[in-house]
Amino acid sequence: MSSTKTQTLISLLGILCLILINSTPANSSTDSPTAYEILQDYNLPVGLLPKGVTGYDLDSATGKFAAYFNGSCSFSLEGSYQLKYKSSIKGNISKGKLSRLEGVSVKLFFMWIDIVEVLRSGDDLDFSVGIASAGFPIDNFEECPQCGCGLNCGNRQVNKLRSNAFVSPHSGRFNSDH
8 A cells, every 4th residue: 555655756756857857947949038139149248238237128110119117216336426227218229329218317427318329330339419429438337337336346346438539519529538
């Protein structure tokens, strides 16, 4: 009697293991890409989005996209700019370009200004606030910043964000200390 119960128990455990193995999702090429992988697919660096994207929408036919966070996200980049992301951001994405961007702003002096476009130009990224833009080396964006502490979280030391130039539609390029 006891060997029959043992065999039944072993059979049930075997079936349970098979069910668990077959129901566990496996990482495969059919899994949806992350929002960060979508940026890379469009030749943009992952560091344009902070850590913590909970989901995204993308219409690949029109380029319309949206990315979602659990709440708003703000952080400072050491020695540079304060950035703020709303709980959802949206815009259009195309190769090397985010346009009609909504939900991302930068603090300039005492005002928050919306970043409306990000354009990749070779190894640089140009961030436009409409009336002016600033250029930065793309390697500044190899890593995703974290809400609250940016790139300077824990004991990690991060270099000052390097800027190539400030660009104004009226005055052309000149060097900046940002």
